[in-house]
Amino acid sequence: MKKQIFNKAGLFALLFGAMATMNSCSKDLPEAEADPTPSALVAVHNFALLVPSNLTVMLNNANLSVLGAPASIAYGGNLSGPYAGVKPGATTIGLRTLTGTTDLVSKSATLNASSATSVFAYDTLTPAGTIKAIALNNNMTASAAGTANLRFLNLSPTSAVLSAVLTRTADGFGVATTGSTTFGNVAYVGSTTPNEATLSNFTNIPVGTYSLALVSGTTNVFTTTLTIREGKAYSLVARGYAAGRPGTTAAQALGASLIMHNP
CATH class of the missing domain: 2.60.40 (Immunoglobulin-like)
Structure with missing residues:
Protein backbone atom coordinates (compact mmCIF):
# COMPACT_ATOMS: atom_id res chain seq x y z
CA MET A 1 0.00 0.00 0.00
CA LYS A 2 1.32 3.43 -0.97
CA LYS A 3 1.39 6.15 1.63
CA GLN A 4 0.62 9.79 0.82
CA ILE A 5 3.15 12.11 2.38
CA PHE A 6 2.17 15.75 3.17
CA ASN A 7 4.76 18.45 3.35
CA LYS A 8 3.51 20.58 6.25
CA ALA A 9 5.77 23.49 5.42
CA GLY A 10 4.51 23.53 1.85
CA LEU A 11 0.88 23.31 2.96
CA PHE A 12 1.24 26.27 5.34
CA ALA A 13 2.94 28.30 2.62
CA LEU A 14 0.05 27.53 0.24
CA LEU A 15 -2.58 28.57 2.78
CA PHE A 16 -0.72 31.74 3.68
CA GLY A 17 -0.44 32.65 0.01
CA ALA A 18 -4.19 32.13 -0.58
CA MET A 19 -5.08 34.29 2.42
CA ALA A 20 -2.74 37.03 1.25
CA THR A 21 -4.31 36.93 -2.21
CA MET A 22 -7.83 37.20 -0.76
CA ASN A 23 -6.82 40.13 1.44
CA SER A 24 -5.24 41.86 -1.54
CA CYS A 25 -8.39 41.40 -3.65
CA SER A 26 -10.66 42.68 -0.88
CA LYS A 27 -8.63 45.89 -0.73
CA ASP A 28 -9.30 46.48 -4.43
CA LEU A 29 -13.10 46.37 -3.99
CA PRO A 30 -14.82 49.79 -3.91
CA GLU A 31 -16.53 50.77 -0.70
CA ALA A 32 -20.32 50.68 -0.69
CA GLU A 33 -21.91 54.05 -1.36
CA ALA A 34 -25.09 55.35 0.19
CA ASP A 35 -28.19 55.14 -1.99
CA PRO A 36 -28.81 58.41 -3.86
CA THR A 37 -31.61 60.58 -2.54
CA PRO A 38 -34.82 59.68 -4.40
CA SER A 39 -36.15 62.37 -6.70
CA ALA A 40 -39.32 64.34 -6.13
CA LEU A 41 -41.86 63.88 -8.92
CA VAL A 42 -43.58 66.85 -10.54
CA ALA A 43 -46.36 66.89 -13.13
CA VAL A 44 -47.73 70.00 -14.84
CA HIS A 45 -51.22 70.24 -16.37
CA ASN A 46 -52.28 73.18 -18.55
CA PHE A 47 -55.87 74.39 -18.23
CA ALA A 48 -55.09 78.12 -18.62
CA LEU A 49 -57.24 79.84 -21.22
CA LEU A 50 -56.30 82.40 -23.90
CA VAL A 51 -52.56 81.89 -23.44
CA PRO A 52 -51.08 82.56 -26.92
CA SER A 53 -48.77 79.52 -26.98
CA ASN A 54 -47.97 76.30 -25.17
CA LEU A 55 -46.60 76.61 -21.65
CA THR A 56 -43.04 75.80 -20.69
CA VAL A 57 -41.81 75.06 -17.18
CA MET A 58 -39.10 76.82 -15.17
CA LEU A 59 -37.67 75.06 -12.11
CA ASN A 60 -35.66 77.45 -9.94
CA ASN A 61 -35.31 79.68 -13.03
CA ALA A 62 -33.94 76.86 -15.20
CA ASN A 63 -35.98 75.60 -18.14
CA LEU A 64 -37.21 72.04 -17.62
CA SER A 65 -36.04 69.83 -20.47
CA VAL A 66 -38.11 66.88 -21.69
CA LEU A 67 -36.46 64.48 -24.14
CA GLY A 68 -33.75 67.03 -24.85
CA ALA A 69 -36.06 69.98 -25.55
CA PRO A 70 -37.78 72.60 -23.39
CA ALA A 71 -41.08 71.35 -21.94
CA SER A 72 -44.01 72.37 -24.14
CA ILE A 73 -47.51 71.83 -22.78
CA ALA A 74 -50.58 72.54 -24.88
CA TYR A 75 -53.95 73.52 -23.43
CA GLY A 76 -55.51 70.44 -21.85
CA GLY A 77 -52.17 68.63 -21.93
CA ASN A 78 -49.42 67.73 -19.50
CA LEU A 79 -45.78 66.69 -19.34
CA SER A 80 -45.00 63.45 -21.12
CA GLY A 81 -44.08 60.80 -18.60
CA PRO A 82 -46.28 62.00 -16.78
CA TYR A 83 -43.76 63.15 -14.14
CA ALA A 84 -40.38 64.84 -14.20
CA GLY A 85 -37.90 63.85 -11.50
CA VAL A 86 -36.43 66.88 -9.71
CA LYS A 87 -34.09 67.46 -6.79
CA PRO A 88 -36.05 67.51 -3.49
CA GLY A 89 -36.21 70.68 -1.45
CA ALA A 90 -37.50 74.24 -1.77
CA THR A 91 -38.49 74.72 -5.41
CA THR A 92 -39.89 77.59 -7.44
CA ILE A 93 -42.06 76.39 -10.32
CA GLY A 94 -42.69 79.01 -12.97
CA LEU A 95 -44.88 78.74 -16.05
CA ARG A 96 -44.42 80.95 -19.09
CA THR A 97 -45.00 80.92 -22.83
CA LEU A 98 -42.44 79.14 -24.98
CA THR A 99 -40.86 82.43 -26.05
CA GLY A 100 -41.62 84.38 -22.89
CA THR A 101 -38.99 85.83 -20.57
CA THR A 102 -41.23 86.27 -17.52
CA ASP A 103 -43.47 83.84 -15.68
CA LEU A 104 -47.23 84.01 -16.11
CA VAL A 105 -47.46 82.40 -12.67
CA SER A 106 -44.96 81.15 -10.12
CA LYS A 107 -45.45 78.65 -7.30
CA SER A 108 -43.14 78.01 -4.36
CA ALA A 109 -43.25 74.50 -2.95
CA THR A 110 -41.19 72.22 -0.72
CA LEU A 111 -40.86 68.96 -2.63
CA ASN A 112 -40.06 65.94 -0.49
CA ALA A 113 -38.07 62.96 -1.75
CA SER A 114 -40.32 60.34 -3.39
CA SER A 115 -43.31 62.70 -3.25
CA ALA A 116 -45.55 63.32 -6.27
CA THR A 117 -46.93 66.79 -6.95
CA SER A 118 -49.27 67.98 -9.70
CA VAL A 119 -49.27 71.63 -10.71
CA PHE A 120 -52.46 72.78 -12.44
CA ALA A 121 -52.33 75.99 -14.49
CA TYR A 122 -55.80 77.54 -14.83
CA ASP A 123 -57.90 80.71 -15.21
CA THR A 124 -57.96 83.20 -18.09
CA LEU A 125 -54.84 85.12 -19.11
CA THR A 126 -55.29 88.64 -17.73
CA PRO A 127 -54.35 91.88 -19.56
CA ALA A 128 -51.38 92.06 -17.18
CA GLY A 129 -50.18 88.69 -18.47
CA THR A 130 -50.94 86.46 -15.48
CA ILE A 131 -52.70 83.16 -14.89
CA LYS A 132 -53.22 81.06 -11.75
CA ALA A 133 -51.87 77.74 -10.51
CA ILE A 134 -52.29 75.25 -7.69
CA ALA A 135 -49.83 72.59 -6.53
CA LEU A 136 -51.51 69.46 -5.17
CA ASN A 137 -50.02 66.43 -3.45
CA ASN A 138 -50.76 63.09 -5.10
CA ASN A 139 -51.11 60.26 -2.59
CA MET A 140 -49.69 57.34 -4.56
Whole structure:
Protein backbone atom coordinates (compact mmCIF):
# COMPACT_ATOMS: atom_id res chain seq x y z
CA MET A 1 0.00 0.00 0.00
CA LYS A 2 1.32 3.43 -0.97
CA LYS A 3 1.39 6.15 1.63
CA GLN A 4 0.62 9.79 0.82
CA ILE A 5 3.15 12.11 2.38
CA PHE A 6 2.17 15.75 3.17
CA ASN A 7 4.76 18.45 3.35
CA LYS A 8 3.51 20.58 6.25
CA ALA A 9 5.77 23.49 5.42
CA GLY A 10 4.51 23.53 1.85
CA LEU A 11 0.88 23.31 2.96
CA PHE A 12 1.24 26.27 5.34
CA ALA A 13 2.94 28.30 2.62
CA LEU A 14 0.05 27.53 0.24
CA LEU A 15 -2.58 28.57 2.78
CA PHE A 16 -0.72 31.74 3.68
CA GLY A 17 -0.44 32.65 0.01
CA ALA A 18 -4.19 32.13 -0.58
CA MET A 19 -5.08 34.29 2.42
CA ALA A 20 -2.74 37.03 1.25
CA THR A 21 -4.31 36.93 -2.21
CA MET A 22 -7.83 37.20 -0.76
CA ASN A 23 -6.82 40.13 1.44
CA SER A 24 -5.24 41.86 -1.54
CA CYS A 25 -8.39 41.40 -3.65
CA SER A 26 -10.66 42.68 -0.88
CA LYS A 27 -8.63 45.89 -0.73
CA ASP A 28 -9.30 46.48 -4.43
CA LEU A 29 -13.10 46.37 -3.99
CA PRO A 30 -14.82 49.79 -3.91
CA GLU A 31 -16.53 50.77 -0.70
CA ALA A 32 -20.32 50.68 -0.69
CA GLU A 33 -21.91 54.05 -1.36
CA ALA A 34 -25.09 55.35 0.19
CA ASP A 35 -28.19 55.14 -1.99
CA PRO A 36 -28.81 58.41 -3.86
CA THR A 37 -31.61 60.58 -2.54
CA PRO A 38 -34.82 59.68 -4.40
CA SER A 39 -36.15 62.37 -6.70
CA ALA A 40 -39.32 64.34 -6.13
CA LEU A 41 -41.86 63.88 -8.92
CA VAL A 42 -43.58 66.85 -10.54
CA ALA A 43 -46.36 66.89 -13.13
CA VAL A 44 -47.73 70.00 -14.84
CA HIS A 45 -51.22 70.24 -16.37
CA ASN A 46 -52.28 73.18 -18.55
CA PHE A 47 -55.87 74.39 -18.23
CA ALA A 48 -55.09 78.12 -18.62
CA LEU A 49 -57.24 79.84 -21.22
CA LEU A 50 -56.30 82.40 -23.90
CA VAL A 51 -52.56 81.89 -23.44
CA PRO A 52 -51.08 82.56 -26.92
CA SER A 53 -48.77 79.52 -26.98
CA ASN A 54 -47.97 76.30 -25.17
CA LEU A 55 -46.60 76.61 -21.65
CA THR A 56 -43.04 75.80 -20.69
CA VAL A 57 -41.81 75.06 -17.18
CA MET A 58 -39.10 76.82 -15.17
CA LEU A 59 -37.67 75.06 -12.11
CA ASN A 60 -35.66 77.45 -9.94
CA ASN A 61 -35.31 79.68 -13.03
CA ALA A 62 -33.94 76.86 -15.20
CA ASN A 63 -35.98 75.60 -18.14
CA LEU A 64 -37.21 72.04 -17.62
CA SER A 65 -36.04 69.83 -20.47
CA VAL A 66 -38.11 66.88 -21.69
CA LEU A 67 -36.46 64.48 -24.14
CA GLY A 68 -33.75 67.03 -24.85
CA ALA A 69 -36.06 69.98 -25.55
CA PRO A 70 -37.78 72.60 -23.39
CA ALA A 71 -41.08 71.35 -21.94
CA SER A 72 -44.01 72.37 -24.14
CA ILE A 73 -47.51 71.83 -22.78
CA ALA A 74 -50.58 72.54 -24.88
CA TYR A 75 -53.95 73.52 -23.43
CA GLY A 76 -55.51 70.44 -21.85
CA GLY A 77 -52.17 68.63 -21.93
CA ASN A 78 -49.42 67.73 -19.50
CA LEU A 79 -45.78 66.69 -19.34
CA SER A 80 -45.00 63.45 -21.12
CA GLY A 81 -44.08 60.80 -18.60
CA PRO A 82 -46.28 62.00 -16.78
CA TYR A 83 -43.76 63.15 -14.14
CA ALA A 84 -40.38 64.84 -14.20
CA GLY A 85 -37.90 63.85 -11.50
CA VAL A 86 -36.43 66.88 -9.71
CA LYS A 87 -34.09 67.46 -6.79
CA PRO A 88 -36.05 67.51 -3.49
CA GLY A 89 -36.21 70.68 -1.45
CA ALA A 90 -37.50 74.24 -1.77
CA THR A 91 -38.49 74.72 -5.41
CA THR A 92 -39.89 77.59 -7.44
CA ILE A 93 -42.06 76.39 -10.32
CA GLY A 94 -42.69 79.01 -12.97
CA LEU A 95 -44.88 78.74 -16.05
CA ARG A 96 -44.42 80.95 -19.09
CA THR A 97 -45.00 80.92 -22.83
CA LEU A 98 -42.44 79.14 -24.98
CA THR A 99 -40.86 82.43 -26.05
CA GLY A 100 -41.62 84.38 -22.89
CA THR A 101 -38.99 85.83 -20.57
CA THR A 102 -41.23 86.27 -17.52
CA ASP A 103 -43.47 83.84 -15.68
CA LEU A 104 -47.23 84.01 -16.11
CA VAL A 105 -47.46 82.40 -12.67
CA SER A 106 -44.96 81.15 -10.12
CA LYS A 107 -45.45 78.65 -7.30
CA SER A 108 -43.14 78.01 -4.36
CA ALA A 109 -43.25 74.50 -2.95
CA THR A 110 -41.19 72.22 -0.72
CA LEU A 111 -40.86 68.96 -2.63
CA ASN A 112 -40.06 65.94 -0.49
CA ALA A 113 -38.07 62.96 -1.75
CA SER A 114 -40.32 60.34 -3.39
CA SER A 115 -43.31 62.70 -3.25
CA ALA A 116 -45.55 63.32 -6.27
CA THR A 117 -46.93 66.79 -6.95
CA SER A 118 -49.27 67.98 -9.70
CA VAL A 119 -49.27 71.63 -10.71
CA PHE A 120 -52.46 72.78 -12.44
CA ALA A 121 -52.33 75.99 -14.49
CA TYR A 122 -55.80 77.54 -14.83
CA ASP A 123 -57.90 80.71 -15.21
CA THR A 124 -57.96 83.20 -18.09
CA LEU A 125 -54.84 85.12 -19.11
CA THR A 126 -55.29 88.64 -17.73
CA PRO A 127 -54.35 91.88 -19.56
CA ALA A 128 -51.38 92.06 -17.18
CA GLY A 129 -50.18 88.69 -18.47
CA THR A 130 -50.94 86.46 -15.48
CA ILE A 131 -52.70 83.16 -14.89
CA LYS A 132 -53.22 81.06 -11.75
CA ALA A 133 -51.87 77.74 -10.51
CA ILE A 134 -52.29 75.25 -7.69
CA ALA A 135 -49.83 72.59 -6.53
CA LEU A 136 -51.51 69.46 -5.17
CA ASN A 137 -50.02 66.43 -3.45
CA ASN A 138 -50.76 63.09 -5.10
CA ASN A 139 -51.11 60.26 -2.59
CA MET A 140 -49.69 57.34 -4.56
CA THR A 141 -50.79 54.65 -2.10
CA ALA A 142 -52.86 52.08 -3.97
CA SER A 143 -56.50 51.96 -2.96
CA ALA A 144 -58.27 48.85 -1.66
CA ALA A 145 -59.16 46.03 -4.04
CA GLY A 146 -62.05 46.91 -6.31
CA THR A 147 -61.71 50.65 -5.72
CA ALA A 148 -59.90 53.77 -6.95
CA ASN A 149 -59.30 57.27 -5.61
CA LEU A 150 -60.71 60.34 -7.34
CA ARG A 151 -60.95 64.09 -6.69
CA PHE A 152 -62.96 66.70 -8.56
CA LEU A 153 -61.53 70.12 -9.44
CA ASN A 154 -63.65 72.91 -10.89
CA LEU A 155 -61.22 74.85 -13.09
CA SER A 156 -63.89 76.39 -15.32
CA PRO A 157 -63.58 80.16 -14.73
CA THR A 158 -67.13 81.00 -15.82
CA SER A 159 -68.75 78.14 -13.87
CA ALA A 160 -69.18 79.55 -10.39
CA VAL A 161 -70.47 76.26 -8.96
CA LEU A 162 -70.63 72.80 -10.53
CA SER A 163 -71.64 69.35 -9.33
CA ALA A 164 -70.07 66.22 -10.78
CA VAL A 165 -72.52 63.32 -10.75
CA LEU A 166 -70.99 59.93 -11.55
CA THR A 167 -73.52 57.15 -12.20
CA ARG A 168 -71.99 53.67 -12.24
CA THR A 169 -73.25 51.52 -15.09
CA ALA A 170 -70.82 48.57 -15.00
CA ASP A 171 -68.32 47.08 -12.57
CA GLY A 172 -64.65 46.45 -13.26
CA PHE A 173 -65.52 43.28 -15.20
CA GLY A 174 -68.09 44.99 -17.41
CA VAL A 175 -71.09 43.52 -15.59
CA ALA A 176 -74.04 45.90 -15.38
CA THR A 177 -74.49 47.46 -11.96
CA THR A 178 -75.85 50.54 -10.24
CA GLY A 179 -74.64 53.18 -7.82
CA SER A 180 -73.54 56.78 -7.90
CA THR A 181 -71.06 59.26 -6.44
CA THR A 182 -71.68 63.01 -6.35
CA PHE A 183 -69.26 65.86 -5.78
CA GLY A 184 -71.87 68.46 -4.97
CA ASN A 185 -71.75 72.23 -5.50
CA VAL A 186 -68.01 72.56 -6.01
CA ALA A 187 -66.95 76.19 -6.43
CA TYR A 188 -64.53 77.42 -9.06
CA VAL A 189 -61.07 76.97 -7.55
CA GLY A 190 -60.08 80.53 -8.38
CA SER A 191 -63.07 82.17 -6.70
CA THR A 192 -61.20 82.29 -3.35
CA THR A 193 -57.68 81.58 -2.15
CA PRO A 194 -57.38 77.82 -2.76
CA ASN A 195 -56.72 75.47 0.15
CA GLU A 196 -54.29 73.15 -1.58
CA ALA A 197 -54.22 70.62 1.27
CA THR A 198 -58.00 70.21 1.07
CA LEU A 199 -58.01 70.13 -2.72
CA SER A 200 -55.38 67.36 -2.63
CA ASN A 201 -57.75 64.94 -0.87
CA PHE A 202 -59.18 61.99 -2.78
CA THR A 203 -62.52 60.19 -2.46
CA ASN A 204 -62.54 56.40 -2.67
CA ILE A 205 -65.03 55.00 -5.21
CA PRO A 206 -65.76 51.56 -6.77
CA VAL A 207 -64.07 50.82 -10.08
CA GLY A 208 -66.02 50.42 -13.29
CA THR A 209 -67.72 52.44 -16.01
CA TYR A 210 -69.46 55.68 -15.10
CA SER A 211 -71.71 58.15 -16.82
CA LEU A 212 -70.52 61.64 -15.85
CA ALA A 213 -72.78 64.68 -15.76
CA LEU A 214 -71.52 68.14 -14.88
CA VAL A 215 -74.52 69.92 -13.40
CA SER A 216 -75.08 73.66 -12.99
CA GLY A 217 -78.10 74.18 -10.75
CA THR A 218 -80.42 71.49 -12.06
CA THR A 219 -79.15 71.49 -15.65
CA ASN A 220 -76.74 68.99 -17.13
CA VAL A 221 -74.17 71.16 -18.93
CA PHE A 222 -71.76 68.42 -19.98
CA THR A 223 -71.92 64.63 -20.16
CA THR A 224 -69.45 61.88 -21.01
CA THR A 225 -68.43 58.34 -20.05
CA LEU A 226 -65.50 57.47 -17.77
CA THR A 227 -63.63 54.24 -17.05
CA ILE A 228 -62.16 54.00 -13.54
CA ARG A 229 -59.49 51.34 -12.95
CA GLU A 230 -58.56 49.51 -9.76
CA GLY A 231 -55.80 50.94 -7.59
CA LYS A 232 -55.50 54.18 -9.54
CA ALA A 233 -55.65 57.82 -8.39
CA TYR A 234 -57.39 60.37 -10.58
CA SER A 235 -58.19 64.05 -10.87
CA LEU A 236 -61.45 64.80 -12.66
CA VAL A 237 -61.13 68.36 -13.97
CA ALA A 238 -63.90 70.62 -15.23
CA ARG A 239 -62.25 72.94 -17.75
CA GLY A 240 -63.12 75.63 -20.30
CA TYR A 241 -65.87 78.23 -20.48
CA ALA A 242 -69.52 77.62 -19.73
CA ALA A 243 -71.95 78.22 -22.57
CA GLY A 244 -72.79 81.82 -23.32
CA ARG A 245 -69.36 83.43 -23.36
CA PRO A 246 -68.89 85.34 -26.66
CA GLY A 247 -66.04 84.18 -28.86
CA THR A 248 -65.59 80.81 -27.20
CA THR A 249 -64.15 78.21 -29.57
CA ALA A 250 -64.96 74.52 -29.46
CA ALA A 251 -61.59 73.82 -27.84
CA GLN A 252 -62.33 76.38 -25.10
CA ALA A 253 -65.85 75.11 -24.36
CA LEU A 254 -66.80 73.47 -21.07
CA GLY A 255 -65.54 69.91 -20.84
CA ALA A 256 -63.91 67.41 -18.51
CA SER A 257 -60.49 65.76 -18.32
CA LEU A 258 -59.71 62.60 -16.37
CA ILE A 259 -56.06 62.54 -15.26
CA MET A 260 -54.46 59.36 -13.90
CA HIS A 261 -51.69 60.10 -11.40
CA ASN A 262 -50.22 56.60 -11.02
CA PRO A 263 -50.30 54.91 -14.45
